[in-house]
Amino acid sequence: MLDTWLTRELGITLPLVGAPMGGRAGGALAGEVTRAGGLGLIGAARYNTAEWLDTEARTAREVGGGLLGFGLMTWSLHDDDALLDAVLALEPRVVTLSFGDPAPFVERAHAAGALVLSQINTVDDLRVVEAAGVDAVVAQGHEAGGHTGRIGTLPLLQEILESTSLPVLAAGGIASGRGLAAVLAAGGEGAFVGTALLASPETVGPAYARGRLVDAGSTDTVYTDVFDKARHQPWPQRWGGRALTNAFTERWHGAGADEQTLADAYTADDPDTGVVYAGEAAGLVTAERPAGDVIRDIGAQADELLARFR
Ligand SMILES: Cc1cc2nc3c(=O)[nH]c(=O)nc-3n(C[C@H](O)[C@H](O)[C@H](O)COP(=O)(O)O)c2cc1C
Incomplete structure (x- = not known):
């Protein structure tokens, strides 16, 4: 039993979050992560419509049993925050506001009943999101897939844990129970998992x-x-x-x-040119596997490794 702030707050069994991944994590992936005991987040990209969000939210709820969460890119909301309104209208339990100052948006998310988490890349970012009133932070390291900062997950996680009283999670390079066990043993409350899920049939994106x-x-x-x-x-x-x-x-x-x-x-449909965002944990992904199996295995292996110290 991996009991942390995250599992207690959300009533889930594993301290694992399916990372928000614009263009790759829709309702099917998020739902399978939640069904396996974590919380799957739908990646809300700037080009996503309210109709798309609604459809994906329905799927996530049908598969995952009700719990819903989305991830947004904060800098893009500063020009146009309609995407935040569309997301909050769906009554998610969790919203992540990452990459930028979430201050203008946190109160609205709280008023809609959502917990707000921010992925951060430096201690300066920590101070910005603390001042904005977020509920927890996610130390996102350089090895992460997709957009990220320049400090490695482990040094950043240690520095953030030393610097705040907020709950801290980690993201970047966590793709097995060994990674999750390391985060929890260090004092983290859970991990975001992105790349490890990207060979799952429930992902969306190019074939x-x-x-x-x-x-x-x-x-x-x-x-x-x-x-x-x-x-x-x-x-x-x-x-x-x-x-x-x-x-x-x-x-x-x-x-x-x-x-x-x-x-x-650039041509998106050509694998020689098209982008596949993924992190250094790519080396740990060796087969196409259902997302639920990936999440359950990470949880079980971490539990087994941490039992050595109990
Ligand atoms: C394909 C892809 C798309 C991503 N899109 C987003 C996004 O839309 N919003 C966001 O906050 N983070 C995004 N990220 C970052 C993830 O939320 C997370 O930090 C990262 O996947 C964790 O590292 P890992 O890939 O090593 O597990 C994306 C990552 C990937 C791989």
């Missing part, structure tokens, strides 16, 4: 993405902004995205090309 992840090893990722530029995604410069390497990153990462050149060279 080639799961196979490319299974074939990739832990040295086959790159932290880059070339895909944001190629896809005209206006991410603030401080956050790069970790993706699997391919012919596109070999040619363009670090080449200093302008946004239009990159956009002209």
Whole structure:
């Protein structure tokens, strides 16, 4: 039994959160993670419509049994916060507001009954989200898949744990019970799991993405902004995205090309150019497996490892 602030607060059995992953984590994936005992979050991307969110929320609830959560990118809400309203209308139990200052949005999320968690990448970020009134923080390390900061998960987790009285979770590179056990033994309340779920049949996204992840090893990722530029995604410069390497990153990462050149060279449906965001835990993903099995195995292995100390 892995009993933490997270499991008690949400009434779940495993201190595991299916990470919000825009374009990859919809209702089916989130629901399976929740059904397995964690909480699966739906990744709400800027291009998602209220209809899409509604459909995915229904699926997540049908599969997972009621508990619902979404992850949003805070910087994108500063221009247009309609996505937050659409999400809160669905009465989620958890909302993550990551990458930016959530101060303008936390009170609204609380009023709608949601717990607010923020993924953070530095101690300065911690101070910003503490001041905004979030309920818990997630130390997200450089090895994470998708957009992230520049400090590794383990040093960041230790620094954040030493610096706050808020509950702290970890994200980035956690793909087995060994990773979860390390986080819990360090004093964390749980872990976000992203990459480990990305070879699951319940993911959405391009057909080639799961196979490319299974074939990739832990040295086959790159932290880059070339895909944001190629896809005209206006991410603030401080956050790069970790993706699997391919012919596109070999040619363009670090080449200093302008946004239009990159956009002209980019084709989403071609695996040689299309982006597959994934983290260094890619080396631990060796088969396409149902999300529920992945989550249950991580929980059981962590429980077994931690039993050594009981
Ligand atoms: C494909 C992909 C898409 C992601 N999209 C988002 C997102 O929309 N919002 C967000 O807060 N984090 C996003 N992330 C980051 C994850 O929430 C999480 O921090 C990360 O997956 C944890 O590291 P791991 O991949 O090593 O498990 C994404 C990650 C991946 C791999």
